[in-house]
Amino acid sequence: MNKEFHVAVTGCDFAEGTKENPFRTISKAAKVAESGDKVIVHEGEYREWVKPEHGGESNINRITYEAAEGEKVVIKGSEKIQSWENLEGTVWKVVLPNSFFGDYNPYKEILSGDWLIYKPGIYRHAGDVYLNGVSFYEADSLDEVKNPVVRTGVVDIPWTQNFEKILHPEQTIYRWYSEVDDEKTTIYANFHGVDPNKELVEINVRKCCFYPTITGLNYITVRGFEMAQAASPWTPPTADQPGLLGANWSKGWIIENNIIHDAKCSAISIGKEASTGHNLCTRKHRKPGYQYQMESVFRAKQIGWSKEKIGSHIIRNNVIYDCGQNGIVGHMGCVFSEIYNNHIYNIGVKHEFFGYEIGGIKLHAAIDVKIHHNRIHNCSLGTWLDWQAQGVRVSNNLYYNNDRDLMIEVTHGPHLVDNNIFASDYSLDNFAQGGAYVNNLYCGKLYLSKVLDRSTPYHFPHSTDVAGSAVVYGGDDRFYNNIFVGGKDIENSGTAGYNPHTASFEEYVSDVLSHGVGDHEVFMLTEQPVYISSNAYLNGAEGFDREKNGYTNKLFDPNVKIVEEGNEVYLEMNVEKDMLEIPTEIISTETLGNVRIVDAIFDDPNGNSIIMDTDYTGMARTAKPVVGPIEGLKSGFNRIKVWG
Numbered sequence: 001m002n003k004e005f006h007v008a009v010t011g012c013d014f015a016e017g018t019k020e021n022p023f024r025t026i027s028k029a030a031k032v033a034e035s036g037d038k039v040i041v042h043e044g045e046y047r048e049w050v051k052p053e054h055g056g057e058s059n060i061n062r063i064t065y066e067a068a069e070g071e072k073v074v075i076k077g078s079e080k081i082q083s084w085e086n087l088e089g090t091v092w093k094v095v096l097p098n099s100f101f102g103d104y105n106p107y108k109e110i111l112s113g114d115w116l117i118y119k120p121g122i123y124r125h126a127g128d129v130y131l132n133g134v135s136f137y138e139a140d141s142l143d144e145v146k147n148p149v150v151r152t153g154v155v156d157i158p159w160t161q162n163f164e165k166i167l168h169p170e171q172t173i174y175r176w177y178s179e180v181d182d183e184k185t186t187i188y189a190n191f192h193g194v195d196p197n198k199e200l201v202e203i204n205v206r207k208c209c210f211y212p213t214i215t216g217l218n219y220i221t222v223r224g225f226e227m228a229q230a231a232s233p234w235t236p237p238t239a240d241q242p243g244l245l246g247a248n249w250s251k252g253w254i255i256e257n258n259i260i261h262d263a264k265c266s267a268i269s270i271g272k273e274a275s276t277g278h279n280l281c282t283r284k285h286r287k288p289g290y291q292y293q294m295e296s297v298f299r300a301k302q303i304g305w306s307k308e309k310i311g312s313h314i315i316r317n318n319v320i321y322d323c324g325q326n327g328i329v330g331h332m333g334c335v336f337s338e339i340y341n342n343h344i345y346n347i348g349v350k351h352e353f354f355g356y357e358i359g360g361i362k363l364h365a366a367i368d369v370k371i372h373h374n375r376i377h378n379c380s381l382g383t384w385l386d387w388q389a390q391g392v393r394v395s396n397n398l399y400y401n402n403d404r405d406l407m408i409e410v411t412h413g414p415h416l417v418d419n420n421i422f423a424s425d426y427s428l429d430n431f432a433q434g435g436a437y438v439n440n441l442y443c444g445k446l447y448l449s450k451v452l453d454r455s456t457p458y459h460f461p462h463s464t465d466v467a468g469s470a471v472v473y474g475g476d477d478r479f480y481n482n483i484f485v486g487g488k489d490i491e492n493s494g495t496a497g498y499n500p501h502t503a504s505f506e507e508y509v510s511d512v513l514s515h516g517v518g519d520h521e522v523f524m525l526t527e528q529p530v531y532i533s534s535n536a537y538l539n540g541a542e543g544f545d546r547e548k549n550g551y552t553n554k555l556f557d558p559n560v561k562i563v564e565e566g567n568e569v570y571l572e573m574n575v576e577k578d579m580l581e582i583p584t585e586i587i588s589t590e591t592l593g594n595v596r597i598v599d600a601i602f603d604d605p606n607g608n609s610i611i612m613d614t615d616y617t618g619m620a621r622t623a624k625p626v627v628g629p630i631e632g633l634k635s636g637f638n639r640i641k642v643w644g
Contacts, residue, residue: 002036002037002038003033003034003036003037003038004019004037004038004039004040005017005018005022005023005029005032005033005037005038005039005040006018006019006022006023006039006040006041006042007022007023007024007025007026007028007029007039007040007041007042007046008022008023008024008041008042008043008044009024009042009043009044009045009046010022010024011023011024012024013025013028017029017032019040022042025046025048026039026041026046026048026050026065026075027048027049027050027051029041029065030050030051030052030053030065031053033052033054033063033065034054034063035054035055035056035057035061035062035063035219036056036057036061036062036063037063037064038063038064038065038066039063039064039065039066040066040067040068041065041066041067041068041073041225042068042071042073043068043071043072043073044073044074045074045076046073046074046075046076047075047076047077047078047079047205048075048206048209049077049206049207049208049209049210049211050065050075050209050210050211051211051212051213052065052210052212052217052220053212053214053217054217055216055217055218055219055220055250056218056219056220056252057218057219058219058252059219059252061219062219062220062221062252062254063219063220063221064220064221064223065210065220065221065222065223065225066221066222066223066224066225067223067224067225069224072226073224073225073226074225074226074227074228075209075210075225075226075227075228076202076209076227076228076229077204077205077206077207077208077209077227077228077229077230077231077232077244078130078202078203078204078205078206078228078229078230079100079202079203079205080200080201080202081094081096081187081196081201081202081203082196082197082201083197084189084196084197084201087188088146089146090190090191090192090193090194091145091146091188091189091190091191092188092189092190092191092196093186093187093188093189094186094187095184095185095186096184096185096186096187097183097184097185098180098182098183098184098185100185100205101185101205104206104207104231105180105185106125106126106127106128106204106205106207106231106264107125107126107127107178107180107185107187108125108180108185109125109126109127109231109233110123110124110125110126111123111124111125111126111233111234111264111265111353112234112279112282113233113234113235113236113238113239113279113282113355114236114237114238114239114279114280114281114282114289114292115236115289115355115356115357116234116236116282116353116354116355116357117156117354117355117356118353121140122140124138124352124353125138125178126204126207126231126232126233126264126265127176127178127187127203127204127231127264128176128203128204128229128231128262128264129176129187129189129201129202129203130200130201130202130203130229130262131174131191131194131196131199131200131201132199132200133200134171134174135262135322135350136171136174136175136176136189137151137171137172137174137175137176137350137352138175138176138177138352139175139176139177140177141177142177142188144175144177145175145176145177145188145189145190146190148172148173148174148175148190149173150169150170150172150173151166151169151172151351152165152166152169153165153166153169153351154166154351154354156351156354157404159429159447159449160404160426160447162403162426164351164380164403165349166349166350166351167346167349167350167378173190173192174189174190174191174192175189175190176188176189176190177189187203202229204229204230204231204264205231206230206231207230207231207232207233207242208230208232208242208243208244208245208246209227209228209230209244209245210222210225210227210244210245210246211242211243211244211245211246211248211269212247212248212250213248214248215248215249215250215273216249216250216309217247217248217250218250218251218252218253219251219252219253220247220250220252220253220254221253221254221255221256222245222253222254222255222256222258223254223255223256223257223258224256224257224258225258225259226258226259226260226261227244227245227258227259227260227261228244228260228261228262229262230244230262230263230264231264232244232263232264232265232266232267233264233265234265234325234353234355234357235265235266235269235271235325235326235329235357236279236289236355236357237271237272237293237296237331237357237364237386237387238272238277238278238279238280238281238289238292238293238296238331239272239274239277239278239279240272240273240274240278241266241269241271241272241273241329241330241331241333242266242269243263243265243266243267243268243269243271243326243329244260244263244266244267244268244323245258245260245267245268245269246266246268246269246270246271247269247270247313247333248269248273248333249271249272249273249310249333250310250333251309251310251311251312251313252312252313253270253313253314254313254314254316255268255313255314255315255316255318256314256315256316256317256318257316257317257318258318258319259318259319260318260319260320260321260327261319261320261321261322261323262322262323263323263324263325264323264324264325265323265324265325265326266323266325266326266327266328266329267320267323267326267327267328268315268318268320268327268328268329269328269329269330269333270311270313270315270328270329270330270333270334270337271329271330271331271332271333271334272296272300272330272331272332272333273333275299275303276296276299276300276303276332277292277293277295277296277299280292290454293364293387294456294457294469296331296332297332297365297388297457297466298466300332300464301464301465301466305332305335305464306463306464307335307336307462307463307464310332310333310335310464311333311334311335311336311337312335312336312337313334313337313338314337314338315328315337315338315339315340315342316338316339316340316341316342317341317342318342318343319342319343320342320343320344320345320347320360321343321344321345321346321347322346323346323347323348324347324348324350324352324353324358325347325348325355325357325358325362326347326357326358326359326360326361326362327342327344327347327360327361327376327379328342328344328360328361328362328363329357329361329362329363330362330363330364330366331363331364331365332364332365332464334363334364334365334366334369335365335366335367335368335369335464336367336368336369336605337366337369337370338369338370338372339361339369339370339371339372339374340370340371340372340373340374341373341374342374342375343374343375344360344361344374344375344376344377344379345360345375345376345377345378345379346378346379347359347360347378347379347380348379348380348381349378349379349380351380358380358381358384359379359380359381359382359383359384359407360376360379360381360382360383360402361374361376361382361383361384362381362383362384362386363384363385363386363389363392364386364387364388365387365388365389365464366385366388366389366392367388367389367390367391367392367459367462367463367464368390368391368392368462368605369389369391369392369393370392370393370395370605371383371392371393371394371395371397372393372394372395372396372397373395373396373397374397374398375397375398375569375643376397376398376399376402376405377398377399377400377401377402378401378402379402379403380402380403380404381402381403381404381405381407382399382402382404382405382406382424383397383399383405383406383407384406384407384408384409385406385407385408385409385411385415386407386408386409386410386411387409387410387411387456387457388411388456388457388458388459389408389411389415389432390411390412390413390414390415390458390459390461390598390600391414391415391461391462391605392415392416393415393416393417393418393604393610394406394415394416394417394418394420395416395417395418395419395420396418396419396420396616396629397420397421398420398421398423398562398569398642398643399420399421399422399423399424400421400423400424400562401423401424401562402424402426403424403426404424404426404427404429405422405423405424405426405427405428405444406420406422406427406428406429407428407429407431408428408429408430408431408432408435409429409431409432409451410431410432410451410454410456410472411432411433411434411456411458411472412432412433412434412456412458412470412472412595412597412598413432413433413434413435413436413476413595413597413598413600414434414435414436414592414595414598414600414601414602415432415434415435415436416435416436416438416592416602416610417435417436417437417438417440418436418437418438418439418440418587418612419438419439419440419612419614419615419616419629420440420441420616420629421440421441421562421571421616421629421642422440422441422442422443422444423441423443423444423560423562423571424443424444425443425444425445425487425489425490426444426445426447427442427443427444427445427446427493428442428445428446428447429447429449430446430447430448430449430477431449431451431472432472433472433473433474433475433476433477433528433595433596433597434476434477434595434596434597434598435476435477435478436477436478436480436587436592436602437477437478437479437480437482438478438479438480438481438482438587438612439480439481439482439587439612439615439625439627439628439629440482440483440628440629441482441483441485441560441571441628441629441630442482442483442484442485442493442541443485443487443493443560444487444490444493445490445491445492445493446484446492446493446494446495446497447492448474448497448498449472449474450471450472450473450474451471451472452471452472452473452524453471454471454472455469455470455471456469456470456471456472457469458470458597458598459598461598461600461601461603461607462605462606462607467598468597470597473523473524473527473528474501474527474528475498475501475502475527475528475529475530476528476529476530476595476596476597477498477530477531478530478531478532478592478593479495479530479531479532479533479535479544480531480532480533480534480535480584480587480591481534481535481584481587481625481627481628482535482536482627482628483535483536483538483558483579483627483628484535484536484537484538484541484543485538485539485541485557485558485560486537486538486539486540486541486542486554487539487540487557488540490540493537493540493541493542494535494537494541494542494543495530495532495535495542495543495544495547496542496543496544496545498530498532498544499544499545499546500527501527501528501529501530501544502526502527502528502529502530503529503530503531503532503546504529504531505529505596507529508526508527508528508529511526511527512525512526528596529596530544531592531593532544532546532547532548532550533547533548533549533550534548534549534550534582534583534584534585534627535547535550535551535582535627536550536551536552536579536582536627536628537550537551537552537553537554538552538553538554538556538557538558538579539553539554539555539556539557539558540554541554542554549582549583549584550582551578551579551582551627553576553578553579556576557574558573558574558575559572559573559574560572560573561573562642566644567643567644568641568643568644569641569642569643569644570639570640570641570642571630571638571639571640571642572637572638572639573633573637573638574636574637574638575633575634575635575636575638576635577635579627580626580627580633580634580635582627583624584624584625584626584627585623585624585625586611586612586613586621586623586625587612588609588610588611588612589601589602589603589609589610589611590609614631615629615630615631615632616629616630616642617630617631617632617640617641617642619631619632
């Protein structure tokens, strides 16, 4: 018989766990809850790392952890500190025995791992200090704590060379620094006139808030909690990937209706585990991280990476913010999952550390993952899909105020990007091939790049089984029914970057044959075809020079704005009548054809055809749809609710 366990701050772990006699900790309930059981947690603050010991047996016989209806339940990876001593001026210190932290001391643990890039002599730790819920910045020395200078931003991305602003530079003068010896940990912090013993001051202590330490605990639901302030480590694709909250290499989790914030690195993890490799490049320097990542794919297959055993998670209706690396992260463990109706913001915008794994959503091997109806803003990068994003669909998402909105890297298609609003000044980094981009609004730069020095895997359709490996030649992309908007300070908005490419598969084959007898080398000499039609280019944006039915007005500025009003968000833009009359058609699986390398079609995870006959708002499209994500656009000024 299924059981219902209750947890309350007034409870006792030696009690029965009933509503009348609840447990004190969620961890106690996590030890005894079995398949089919429910754990109901009542209002209060729980400072613990919940490590489930059992999983569910099926999607209809799962273990559910949920906050009691109408009650605020907070799980924190931090502890309150009220024993600060004044050092001098506004600088205070606290001395804690190392035993306070157990076997994981965030002030000794340096963030490290593959693709994490430090400047010489500068390192960051997993710890953090919070004053009334707002995190500080780590200093490089005690002197920097005493004499902080405002930090305003950084230039990190080599191919953009953009200055990325720190979101709240005024907060950067709140600094902390730590010293750890064999017996004690000393933390120094500048509170700028505030007495830390009279305010709420917390420090990171635990690595996670809710994360199993063993793999394979399937079918767990986590619902309705607030979770915060965890000392989560750097999570590259070649390492174990623990998050503040996560599934740890399992199947069928549902993570919904939670508020998750202040993870040092990653908030929600649906990623890799350690046995397939853990930062081997950083630790051993025998091979590049690229090679270890390739090996991890085959190692994962050996331990059962498949649709039957891994992935198929649902992450929905969560609010995720103020994290250093990712809102959602996952390599391979994310396959066949669905991520929707999440509000993700302020990810990576403290710019305390840099590496090639930072984004609101960062997934590797996101096979058949559906990412839709999310609101993602004020991130260093909104969504980054890297390696093996085969069958992924990114649709009906709202991106704005990001340094970059979307990046797709070293994957070979088919991947579908449709009905999205990309309202930032930098819309897309396309380091991939075989994509379809349909009915989107792009308000920024498009950057195109071949990747001829890294061959990455592709798969049999809707499977983790590896079918081959290829480099990225660039192209084999499709752009239909999109709106591209340029601007005075925006370069390369539009599809003109594809001008060197062939315009049909037949032309491509003819060009390959024209180079004479050869093998792989002759394919390097010919640009892959692109299929570009019925797009609008405004305010300086330029189109593919062989486009069919394209519309261009370089002088017209639609003045696109994203307007926040409370919990609601509106898209405002001006529209010309002529743009509404571009010859178009509804795009479908049949329209998009096969991608060249993988030789697969753009179908859904169940093998069914896709028809893009509804818009961002759910409105049905006409037989000759309007370009962009909003079917209901009219001539003149438009104001459309796009969130809330």
